[in-house]
Amino acid sequence: MKLKIKQRAEDERGTILVITLAFLTLAGLTVVGLLNYSTTALTATNQLAAQRSKDYDADGAMDAAIAKLRTSTTQGYVGSCSSYSFPSTDSLTANNSSVALRVDCTPTFVPAGQFYRDVLLSVCPASVTTNPCPDSSSLVRAHVKIYDDQSIGRAVSVDTWSTEP
Amino acid sequence: MRQRLASEAGMTLVEVLVALVILTTAVVGLTSGLGTLAVGSDRHRNSATADTVVRQRAEEIKLQVRNAPANAWCVTSSSSVISGYTVQVTPLTTPSACNNTTSSMQQIRLTASSTATHAGQAQVVLTVRKP
Numbered sequence: 001m002k003l004k005i006k007q008r009a010e011d012e013r014g015t016i017l018v019i020t021l022a023f024l025t026l027a028g029l030t031v032v033g034l035l036n037y038s039t040t041a042l043t044a045t046n047q048l049a050a051q052r053s054k055d056y057d058a059d060g061a062m063d064a065a066i067a068k069l070r071t072s073t074t075q076g077y078v079g080s081c082s083s084y085s086f087p088s089t090d091s092l093t094a095n096n097s098s099v100a101l102r103v104d105c106t107p108t109f110v111p112a113g114q115f116y117r118d119v120l121l122s123v124c125p126a127s128v129t130t131n132p133c134p135d136s137s138s139l140v141r142a143h144v145k146i147y148d149d150q151s152i153g154r155a156v157s158v159d160t161w162s163t164e165p
Numbered sequence: 166m167r168q169r170l171a172s173e174a175g176m177t178l179v180e181v182l183v184a185l186v187i188l189t190t191a192v193v194g195l196t197s198g199l200g201t202l203a204v205g206s207d208r209h210r211n212s213a214t215a216d217t218v219v220r221q222r223a224e225e226i227k228l229q230v231r232n233a234p235a236n237a238w239c240v241t242s243s244s245s246v247i248s249g250y251t252v253q254v255t256p257l258t259t260p261s262a263c264n265n266t267t268s269s270m271q272q273i274r275l276t277a278s279s280t281a282t283h284a285g286q287a288q289v290v291l292t293v294r295k296p
Contacts (some may be wrong), residue, residue: 020184040233045216066294
């Protein structure tokens with residue numbers, strides 16, 4: 001009987017410490033998992049906010065370029081349609097100031113006697129050197145007509161507006 | 166033999182005490198960590214909601230400008246409350262010609278902020294042009 005008690009005591013020596021350590025390991029892993037989950041959610045939110053900034057900047061660049069083109073009397077014609085730099089040209093504010101944008105202008109020939117300008121505008125990261133901006137790099141594209149008939153007050157017609165493919 | 170058994174019984178008691186100390190320390194640490202996690206989660210949720218609210222207001226303003234008459238399209242300072250968030254609209258630029266037919270553009274900063282304990286905030290700069 002005494003021998004059995006001794007054997008059991010020897011067998012169980014250190015068991016509780018092992019159980020404690022196992023519990024701590026399990027709890028530690030759970031906390032690490034929760035922290036990872038939390039970090040992933042936070043990263044996703046930040047990426048969403050960054051994407052939103054990029055979208056608003058691209059839309060803003062397009063609107064600013066249209067407004068600029070509208071006031072110009074020399075731009076928007078074949079052979080005369082300069083790119084517009086956002087936000088630097090008009091000292092504007094960008095959501096993401098680290099990514100400068102450029103709006104390339106491709107004018108379409110308009111027959112004489114027609115008082116409108118017909119252009120295809122394309123928003124591109126300034127880092128892309130190809131002009132006009134290739135489809136793969138284009139963030140926003142718009143087909144715009146500017147009516148120069150002063151009787152209707154130089155109206156703008158945005159025929160198409162498409163975001164990146 | 167009795168002496169050895171008595172000695173081993175004492176070791177188990179020490180083990181239990183050591184384990185209890187370790188567990189108590191761990192539980193206190195875990196509880197504190199979970200508390201921080203909960204605060205962070207609350208802050209994150211408020212921030213994500215602020216982001217949605219500011220976008221909602223931005224889209225409303227874009228639509229409003231698009232449908233505005235050509236002689237009154239400029240956006241002015243305003244403050245509104247959406248789902249418990251205050252959205253502040255601040256014009257960054259004031260076009261010289263909001264009231265005539267000259268084409269122009271305007272930039273506006275929108276800031277959504279909550280007054281919750283772990284407040285979240287989001288902002289966006291919007292560029293609009295004369296319709």
